[in-house]
Amino acid sequence: MDIPFNKPYLTGKETDYIKLAVESGKISGNGMYTKKCHSFFHSRFGLKKCLLTTSCTDALEMAAILCNLKQGDEVILPAFTFVSTANAFILRGAKPVFVDSRADHPGIDESKIEELITSRTKAIIPVHYAGVACDMDIIMDIANRFQIIVVEDAAQAVDSGYKGGPLGGIGQLGCFSFHETKNIQCGEGGMLSVNDEAFFKRAEIIWEKGTNRTDFFRGEVNKYEWVDIGSSFLPSEIIAGFLFAQIENLDLIQVRRKQVWKQYYDRLKPLEEKGYLRLPFIPDYASNNAHMLYIVLNNLSDREEIISHLKKAGVMAVFHYLSLHTSSYYKLKHDGRILKNSDHYSDCLLRLPMYYEITNSQVDFICDRINDFFTLR
Numbered sequence: 001m002d003i004p005f006n007k008p009y010l011t012g013k014e015t016d017y018i019k020l021a022v023e024s025g026k027i028s029g030n031g032m033y034t035k036k037c038h039s040f041f042h043s044r045f046g047l048k049k050c051l052l053t054t055s056c057t058d059a060l061e062m063a064a065i066l067c068n069l070k071q072g073d074e075v076i077l078p079a080f081t082f083v084s085t086a087n088a089f090i091l092r093g094a095k096p097v098f099v100d101s102r103a104d105h106p107g108i109d110e111s112k113i114e115e116l117i118t119s120r121t122k123a124i125i126p127v128h129y130a131g132v133a134c135d136m137d138i139i140m141d142i143a144n145r146f147q148i149i150v151v152e153d154a155a156q157a158v159d160s161g162y163k164g165g166p167l168g169g170i171g172q173l174g175c176f177s178f179h180e181t182k183n184i185q186c187g188e189g190g191m192l193s194v195n196d197e198a199f200f201k202r203a204e205i206i207w208e209k210g211t212n213r214t215d216f217f218r219g220e221v222n223k224y225e226w227v228d229i230g231s232s233f234l235p236s237e238i239i240a241g242f243l244f245a246q247i248e249n250l251d252l253i254q255v256r257r258k259q260v261w262k263q264y265y266d267r268l269k270p271l272e273e274k275g276y277l278r279l280p281f282i283p284d285y286a287s288n289n290a291h292m293l294y295i296v297l298n299n300l301s302d303r304e305e306i307i308s309h310l311k312k313a314g315v316m317a318v319f320h321y322l323s324l325h326t327s328s329y330y331k332l333k334h335d336g337r338i339l340k341n342s343d344h345y346s347d348c349l350l351r352l353p354m355y356y357e358i359t360n361s362q363v364d365f366i367c368d369r370i371n372d373f374f375t376l377r
Contacts, residue, residue, distance in 0.1 A: 001314040001365055008180040008187075009356035011249045017241035029234035030214070033241040040247050041191065045166040047174070049194040051207050052243070054235045056155045056177035056190035060088035062233055063151045063173040063192060065206050066199050067123050069094045076116055077125040077153075078108040079323045079342040085125055085153050086324055094122065098325040100339040104281045105129070106349065109341065110138040117146055126171075127153040131183075131291035132282055133162035136170045143171075151175065155190075158183050159254055160289035172196040178243055183257060183291055184250055186243040189235055206230040256356050257290035260363060264293040264352060267367035276374045293352050294320070295370075300347040306373050307350065313369045316353060322346050 021033055029052075038050040053059045069075075071093035077085055079098035086096045097116050102109045106129040113124060124143055126134040136152075143150045150171030154160075157167040158176055168174025173196075178189035194203045204214045210230030215221045246253070265279055272279050278296040282288050297303045303319065310317045323342045325334040352366060 001362070003315045003353050003358070003362050003366065004355075005316040005318050005351070005353050006181050007355045007357055008185055009246075009253065011245050013245035013248065014242045017245050018238050021237040021241040024237070027237050029236055029240070030208075030217075031237040031240070033237050033244045034234070036244050037191075037240055037247060040244075041193070044250075045169060047166065047169050047193045047195070048197070049200050049203065051192045051194065051203060051233075052235055052240060053190040053192055053207075053233045054239070055084075055188050056153075056175050056179070057084040057088065058231075058233045059175035059177075059190040059192040060084055060151070060153065061091065061231070062203065062206050063175055064088045064092045064094070065229060066173060066194075066203060067092070067094075067149050067151070069122055072120060073122045074118060074120045075123040075125060076113055076121060078106075078127050078129075079325045079339050080106050080129070080321050080345050081127045081153065081324065082155070082321060083324065083327075085127055086330075089123070089125070095120075095333075096324070096330075097121070098323075098334065098337075098339060098342075100337075101341040101345055103341055105132060105283075106342075106345045107132060107134045110135045113139065114142050117142070117148070121146065121148055123149045123151055125151045125153055127155075128157040128160065128167050130280060130294065131157045131160040131167070131289035132280070133157075133160065133167055133286035135283070135285065136162050137285075140170065149173070152193075154193075155179075156182065156291045157289065158291075159250060160291070161287045163285050168193045169195055172199060178246075183253060183289060184243070184246040186235075186239050186246065189239055189243055202228065207233050253356055254289065257354070258288070260354060260358055261288065261290035261293050263360060263363045264354075264367065267364065268295065268370065271371065271374060274374075291354075293354050295350050295352065296345065297348045297350060303348055303350050306370065309373045310366070310369055313365075315366050315369060317366075318351050320345075320349055320351055 041050045069092040073094045075089045152171040152174040154168035155177035174193035176191040213224040216224035
């Protein structure tokens with residue numbers, strides 16, 4: 001058996017749309033397929049303004065510019081996240097203030113946020129880990145009382161929601177990923193959702209390298225010029241065409257991923273009941289987009305041994321983030337607080353193979369090997 005951790009799904013239309021984009025003569029960004037993608041996310045999820053980017057990292061960097069950060073400003077974010085969540089804001093001169101994870105979920109511990117706010121705090125960046133919502137009512141209440149911008153890192157949260165509303169559409173800004181490991185993908189890609197009209201105009205300018213080029217092409221100005229900072233954040237029509245083929249099949253993809261997620265969960269539930277591992281927790285206010293099926297082992301040794309056990313059986317399972325506050329780059333800058341839950345997930349969380357084309361028999365095989373690990377040792 002040879003089961004990879006991830007296998008990007010192709011609908012069959014990707015190369016057709018790429019060919020059409022090339023034949024149209026408009027291959028650079030903000031063309032036909034970019035507009036189709038924007039329109040889909042606006043109509044399907046009610047996102048006010050969408051701007052495709054070449055990565056979620058770019059979307060986060062755009063968000064950081066929109067926050068108008070100065071040297072020494074602070075941003076609050078979880079320690080258990082990908083480095084881009086912090087990097088985007090560090091590049092603008094801000095200082096990350098890391099928060100522990102929840103005991104029942106790798107997402108940010110909402111109860112620890114308010115005590116970390118100072119006069120220098122300018123943004124809160126909740127990360128919807130595994131596509132499972134943070135408690136956004138708590139976070140938005142804090143942000144509104146202290147007049148702080150909320151940037152949702154919704155990299156893993158396409159088609160996932162909070163109390164019926166779309167993730168990435170609650171804070172002033174939301175950032176999505178279409179990396180090849182995500183539910184819908186274009187190899188590398190992302191999107192910024194701008195949910196506060198106060199940011200609409202400047203977001204377009206930043207997206208277009210600091211120019212008012214978008215205004216020009218809408219006929220709103222008679223020439224375009226450099227008016228602000230920005231960069232080349234928008235992807236080509238080749239990338240947008242590929243993504244649109246995926247978008248058209250979102251419902252089909254989601255049905256299958258949710259079937260796989262449930263099969264894993266049901267098969268592994270007896271091991272959780274025996275105390276061998278923990279399965280994902282989905283709060284009542286959150287929906288599950290089946291981005292990830294992870295298990296949390298009891299200790300680092302168990303995780304290392306089960307990774308080896310599965311690898312010998314031809315199954316690639318991987319751990320996830322190392323807590324950013326303990327990284328070689330940041331550990332000497334951290335304020336010394338112990339973030340025990342974040343460290344626990346760094347040591348004990350294990351991601352299982354999860355992709356559209358994995359078969360039921362392959363999922364059963366993986367679950368059988370995990371059962372073997374605990375029952376035969």
